[in-house]
Amino acid sequence: MDRRLILKLIASGGALTAVPSSAWAQAYGKEPQRATHHPTPGSKGSLPLSTEESLMAEIEDLRAATQARRKHYCHLDQPKWPDGVKMAVNFTVDVDTVLSRRANDEPPMQLAKGEFGGRVGSWRMLELFERHGVVGTFFTPGRTVDLYPTVLREIVDQGHELADHMWEHYVPSDPVAARDHMLRTRDALTDVAGRPPVGTRSNFSQDLVLEMGYIYNSHGFSAPLPNMMMSGGRELLNLPVHLAIDDAMYFNFGWLGSGPAAQRLSEQETVLDIWWQAFLQQYKAGGYLNIALHPFLVGHAARIAMLDELINRMKSLPGVWFASSAEVANHCLALPNQAFVCTEE
16 A cells, blocks of 8 residues: 555544545546455455455554554563662674575675684683673574584683574574474584573574573564563563664674675774663663674674773673673563563554
8 A cells, every 4th residue: 555645544534535536646646446356354255345445454454463463562661670780781692603604695705704703703702701700692503513612612611601593594484494493403502501592582483482491582672671572372581682782783794785885884983882872871771781792793803892992881880780691581580570561552
């Protein structure tokens, strides 16, 4: 449906009869056709309907979809962090290395960039976290266990969390294959960590995520605070992550297949300022910040220095909790139900 016509419908209270013929002429360049074929919602066949009736049927479909999604998200009103904590910061690291490059069918030099993350960048991040006493969550594809087992064992030995990030950095469309990927990743990470993962960063179906026994996902941004996603009467905690607080937005040349006109790399100082301002806003609100990082990007020397400065600034303020995603999730899940406010639309 033409957007301009929808706006006129909204302005008229949804009454299609209030839309004059001139609106049709403006939107479509001609008067409306009075006879067409459009399936009645829920019917098996097509019945002749006027254009007005057809559009009203589409509007009813949209209303029904909106109604079905009511209370789909339940947002944390106030996190009520542990005593002495003003805000929680999750440093989340996607250890997708060369796998993400392969999944995107990127050229050889991009594959080499992924190798840098596994062989150099991850170690630099571990050194930085250890120096600052920061506990992070490393979202790890299952195949990474075969490719870089030594650095994964070091991640575990330093007390960081390993969490699911798909098998080879993509979700199969076939549900049987998707379940197999999740099972294989869970087994591989369990072998390394000595305990099964409790969370994921992926767009696997919510039912499948819950079947794996995971208590949270960190995928999507429906609110600045942790929120509960409702599906079929079941709920799953989401730890929101935003592209503006993701190093790939600023440092990945060719990100998501963007064309030459869109290619740009940001200066470290610019990114530092954006992330620091985001932190300050949530600090004043007593909130939460999820900083998404990739060793093959932020692991370069100048960017590690930028991350070092960011952590130093955060540590200069009292009450900052550098927690793993599992720690934040367990805290939020222990809160009473009334701590979450469900949206009505």
